[in-house]
Amino acid sequence: SQFFNSVDSIFYDGNQKIAEYECEYINKTQQEDGSWTVPWSWHEYPNEWAIAKNWWKSNGILANMIYLKRMGKA
Incomplete structure (x- = not known):
């Protein structure tokens, strides 16, 4: 979430259901x-995208795992 990333956040109260849904979604959409999945590409720059896509995958892995950990789900 861009608005809260921990059960200790001031925004967590009142948003527990959506936080739980986000955790379920993250777990459900993880690839083998x-x-x-990175939901975009650089169509005009396929060679550069081949490299950048791995960076974006790494960024997604870190962001999702940190979120799950701070929500007590990892």
Whole structure:
């Protein structure tokens, strides 16, 4: 979440259901290799995208795992 990323956040109270849903969604959409799909591409720059896509996958892995950990789900 861009608005709260921990059960200790001031925004967590009143948003527990959506936080739980986000945790379920993150778990459900994880790929077999442990990453998540990057939902965009750089159509005009396929060579650069081949490299950048791995960076974005890594960014997604870290963001999702940190979120799950701070929500007590990892």
